[in-house]
Amino acid sequence: VGCDRSKNLVNICGEKNFQAFVCDALSVPIRSGSCDACISIAVIHHFSTAERRLAAIRELVRLLRPGGMALIYVWAMEQEYKNQKSKYLKEKNGSKDKEEEINTGMAQRPLSDQMPHSSSQDSACSDRLLNDSKDKGCDTKPVADSRLPVHTNRTSFHSQDLLVPWHLKGGTKKKGESVDTVSFPDGSKESQELSPVFHRYYHVFCEGELEAACRSLDCVRVQKSYYDQGNWCVVLEKL
Secondary structure, eight states, X not given: OEEESOHHHHHHHHHTTOOEEEOBTTBOOSOTTOEEEEEEESOGGGOXXXXXXXXXXXXXXXXXXXXXXXXXXXXXXXXXXXXXXXXXXXXXXXXXHHHHHHHTSOOOOOHHHHOTTOOXXXXXXXXXXXXXXXXXXXXXXXXXXXXXXXXOTTOOOSOSEEEEEEEXXXXXXXXXXXXXXXXXXXXXXXXGSSOOXXXXXXXXXXXXXXXXXXXXXXXXXXXXXXXXXXXXXXXXXXX
C-alpha cells in the first residue's frame, strides 16, 4: 500500500491498479504496529526543520510491528564520496527524462536563467547567496535574510538548505488520462515548453545525519547505514 501527498501521483497508481492514498507523512492514517516493512524514498529531505524530519521518521516507525524494518533514502550533501562522483554529477543534460526524474528529482539552472522577467538584482542576489555559502560544507548556517540559494543542475551542493526549480506542465488531457498537470525537473525535454516555474525545498543530508536522527529514537535499532549514488540510506528495525 502506497501513500503520497500528491493526489495526481496517487491517481497514477490507481490507473495502474496499485493501492495508494493521499496523506501527510507526519500523520499516516494506518493503525500503529500494523506493517511488516515501510519504505520512505526521497521524502524526508523535503521537511524544513530537524524536528519535522525526526517526526517523519518517528511516524514511519510507529507503523511498524516489533521486529519490522524500514528503509529510508534521502539526498546527500556529499555528491562526491570516497573520490567517486555520484551518478547525478556524472550525468549530462539531456539524459533520459524518466531516469533523471526518478534518480534525482532534480535538474536545475539558476532562477535568473529561467524567469524571463527576472531582474539583474534578483540574479545578483542568487549569485551572492551561492557564493557566500561555498566552502562552508555541512556547517552552513541559514541565510540571514531567509532567502535560499537556487541549485544549479549537475553541480555539487554549497548549502544544505536550497530550492530546486520545477516546471509545471499543463495541457489538454488525453483520452483516459486523469492527470492533467505533472511536474518535471527543469532541463528535461518536457520543461522546455513554456510553463510556470515552482521551487521545491530540499534539505540535503550530511554523512551521519540521518543515522543520528534514527538512533535518537529509543525504539529503533539501526541495522545498516550506507551511501548509494548521492543518497544517504538507513535500514532500521523497530524493537
